[in-house]
Amino acid sequence: MNYISTIKLAAILGALTVAIGAFGAHGLADILEQYGRTDTFETAVKYQFYHVLAIFLVGLLQAKLPNAKILDTAVYAFLTGIIIFSGSLYVLSTTGVTWLGAITPLGGLAFIGGWIMVFLGAKPSAQK
Template identity: 35%
Template sequence: MLQVMAALSGAIAVAAGAYGAHGAHGKAAEWLSTGAQYQLVHAVAALVAMGMGARGASWAFVAGAALFAGTLYLMAAGAPKWLGAVTPIGGLVLIGGWVWLAWAGVRAS
């Protein structure tokens, strides 16, 4: 299931990035671009972490990307701007995923 979620996360990132580049304007295009970049990188990171056996880091990458990019996508679609206060929480979860992955690497060596 985690692999499926990471793969779908990558697909959503590509779609959001494409819409940001070709259909959105102004701040919405910026939010879509930023969200897509972070989500795509972390979809790949989730798959790599799975290969390393660091499932916790994978979950953090998928969940953090959903929070981080999801709030940006929602604001781009017209949701209230206060959602921008939630975006950094997703960023913290992403950072936690990288720390978790580093710890898994230390434990493996």
């Protein structure tokens, strides 16, 4: 994945995150209150947005370090984390299906893995 694709992915995900947050605040307020999951939904949106920003920043690193292929893997790890972590919390918040909370930590592990890959990829030797 080249840096332009990564930055475009971040832009699309950023717009989606804003839309999900707004929809949650306005269109889903009653459902979230019914299940007592407003805070859970907000956590999902926050972590999604944090990792959209991480994907964007990785795109900038990819422009500087085009041979650091581990940064590609970091993008996929962050995207996986968004889908599993935030996605499971969105479903949990809007349906009350509590067993989904059991898979949420897998998304957190994907986030951690992504950050480790950024650490490993953001070094001058990654250019070689």
